[in-house]
Amino acid sequence: MDASPWQPPGRTSESKAFHTHQIKKLPEETPNDERDVFISYSGEDRNAVAKPLAKMLKKAGVSVWMDTYELRIGDSLFEKINDGIRASRFGAIILSPAFFRGPWPLKELGACYAKQVEGQYILQIWHGVTKADILTRFPLLTDYVALRTGQYTIEEIATQIVAVVQPNSAYEAEEDEEDEKPSPA
Template identity: 35%
Template sequence: MKENKYDFFISHASEDKPEFVRPLAEELTNRGYNIWYDEFSLGLGDSLVEGISKGIKNSLYGIIILSKNFFKKSWTKKELEALLNKEIILNETLILPVWLDVTPKEVYNFSPLLVDKLAVSVKPSELSKVINSIEKKTGISVKSKEQLIQKINSLKRLSENKQTKYFLDLENRIKSIFLFQEEYHNWYTSDDLFENEEEWDDLLVDLKGKKLQSEYGIPNGVWIVPEPFPENEIQRAVKLCKKWIFGELTIKEATELHFLLEEQLDTDLFYILYAIPHSFIKERKAYDILIYGIIEIGVKEKKSLPPSEKKNC
């Protein structure tokens, strides 16, 4: 399955850029989110129509900045219609309305459908309120280095009973991902509906993928490759994961586990090992912390490591 390029598409009126929209886009970007925002995403000579179409199509959610300026624009209405159509086709809540100095009556007069959607009502100075509401609604949360270190330390301190429970959950994540990938691949390759590259076909592919993800309990942001893998490699990964959470790996096995998950099986090792979707990890240092966590958690005897590698999570 193709990974979504953007977490959020921001639809807005240009008049609201200086006071609210640009600061919002900058703050979301600073926190590590991938944003489709015209000033960031379009370059000189790029097609506005094509860029916006791809932005809407490849974003998990659309943030709609409803304002008096927004209501006056014809182009913003087209963006809203496109996002509403995407919601209907995928049967998911994708629109995140932000009421910027507007009343429920003004929103109703513009679009009765939007009044029924849970929104956040703000003044231009209340960026943190908007971002907190977005994170709460979507469940998308960029993980800081401190949070990841805390996660690793908590896994190192699990009792034997909790290690057993954690492994059962981990094993379920592995099975869910690879069963999903096999079913999705079989469906995709056995159907001749998608011989061309029309947008409607792409939407049907997205719809099928979303449906299967929901059935297998796989959250947004997990790295997924739509192809089956040999059962023996999957079972090898399960065995190494069990040794990992119980702290029974050798250094060689820890290296093998990393390579097996990330290279041979091309799967989301962060989600499998830590229950954190790949897209939540934005910083290179945060990535390195979780990779080193394979050793910190899974290998009891670390004497063979060079001193420079004995980092203390």
């Protein structure tokens, strides 16, 4: 009779050792994993707000974590998003009616708020919501200044985020630079 421990069908002691080795050898954190801003949004707001904002921030030299840039087939959503929030210095949260309906955005908000307790972290962008809407759902968030897409363009919002994330940056949206140039005489 064989004295070796029972193995599930198809699993040898060699494959068990391989899997154990893989679990113990997690990738080390590297500075390349760090990001300035994690963008949290509902998929319904991707094209109207999230992508243009990410594009403007990247153009200004801000490193951005956004699911469309980071997630690949086979990735664990929970792990990748958790890593993105952990590795980002700020969270740009696009609060909208669609945001409140989705389970993932609300999970991201919870994780970002937990990080907020450690210091300045959440940068709120209100898209199609009012202070009353936020007060009804998340009263603690109304204590922080937010930018509304109905009052500011995406470029203006990006400029204000850059001012917080990179306070020594001289970045201004192109439209603002063109407006400030003297007109030819």
